[in-house]
Amino acid sequence: MYSTFTIIKKYLQYQLTSLNGKGHGIHSPFVFDFVKKVLNNRKTIECAKEIESRRQFLLKRKEIIEVEDFGAGSSIIKKNKRSIHRIAATSLKPKKYAQIIHRIVAYYKPIHIIEIGTSFGITTSYIAKANPLGKVNTFEGSASIANIAKTNFSKLQVNNVTLHQGEFSRTLPDVLNELEGIDFAFIDGNHQKNSTLQYFELLLLKSSNNTFFIFDDIHWSAGMESAWSEIKKHPQVQLTIDLFFIGLVFLKKELKEEQHFTIRF
Numbered sequence: 464m465y466s467t468f469t470i471i472k473k474y475l476q477y478q479l480t481s482l483n484g485k486g487h488g489i490h491s492p493f494v495f496d497f498v499k500k501v502l503n504n505r506k507t508i509e510c511a512k513e514i515e516s517r518r519q520f521l522l523k524r525k526e527i528i529e530v531e532d533f534g535a536g537s538s539i540i541k542k543n544k545r546s547i548h549r550i551a552a553t554s555l556k557p558k559k560y561a562q563i564i565h566r567i568v569a570y571y572k573p574i575h576i577i578e579i580g581t582s583f584g585i586t587t588s589y590i591a592k593a594n595p596l597g598k599v600n601t602f603e604g605s606a607s608i609a610n611i612a613k614t615n616f617s618k619l620q621v622n623n624v625t626l627h628q629g630e631f632s633r634t635l636p637d638v639l640n641e642l643e644g645i646d647f648a649f650i651d652g653n654h655q656k657n658s659t660l661q662y663f664e665l666l667l668l669k670s671s672n673n674t675f676f677i678f679d680d681i682h683w684s685a686g687m688e689s690a691w692s693e694i695k696k697h698p699q700v701q702l703t704i705d706l707f708f709i710g711l712v713f714l715k716k717e718l719k720e721e722q723h724f725t726i727r728f
């Protein structure tokens with residue numbers, strides 16, 4: 464992982480060099496539409512209040528839980544004791560990004576949805592509520608974290624989510640085998656280059672032309688930046704949008720040429 468100083472430097476560079484977040488200078492009609500209708504959509508998100516109050520509740524919980532630590536290579540190294548409020552403060556996508564993911568799902572309305580990395584299910588809830596007709600399969604390795612997520616789904620009345628608890632390398636292939644296809648995947652689990660690329664290849668096997676992906680923390684480490692640049696070069700990838708803390712990937716073959724945008728958000 465890069466130091467905080469390096470990430471701030473990279474973020475400032477992104478702010479200075481990215482395309483205008485209002486859409487000026489963006490010539491792709493698809494991306495222009497995305498900027499106008501999704502990125503700049505300021506309408507209130509109905510479910511936000513209850514989901515954010517759940518986040519606040521977690522941020523106040525001082526209890527210590529025992530969580531599995533999934534290391535590089537996806538093997539459990541050890542069990543760690545961590546406080547709930549600390550996990551809530553450091554592992555969950557912040558409100559701004561969880562909400563843009565909600566707006567993206569609400570706009571494109573994917574049905575078969577995968578989330579790799581549930582944690583406490585805060586972003587999962589935003590995704591699930593964005594399209595009540597969607598079916599969300601979310602994956603979490605740690606049993607104690609997964610149990611808190613399940614309580615959150617029940618408190619928030621999130622009824623279209625199935626949580627698969629266990630190491631991704633075991634649970635993900637089994638679930639994907641059972642699915643006919645996927646429309647959207649949010650990859651926010653194991654932030655290692657090789658694992659990220661392996662999950663992408665697995666997900667691609669079940670993808671169609673309209674499937675899209677969001678990768679988390681694409682500038683978090685040299686490994687994740689390298690994974691992101693390989694994803695951009697992948698022969699099936701036609702369009703990417705870099706929003707710094709997340710990266711969007713579309714396969715859309717009808718877009719005449721490959722396009723890669725970095726847009727201020």
Ligand SMILES: C[S@@+](CC[C@H](N)C(=O)[O-])C[C@H]1O[C@@H](n2cnc3c(N)ncnc32)[C@H](O)[C@@H]1O
Pocket residue numbers: 531533537538554555556579580581582583584585586587602603604605608629630631632651652653
């Ligand atoms: C960054 S958090 C997910 C945050 C969540 N998407 C959100 O925004 O609210 C990543 C989660 O993935 C789990 N995880 C990481 N590597 C894993 C692995 N190899 N197998 C199973 N779970 C794993 C961790 O326990 C952690 O809870």
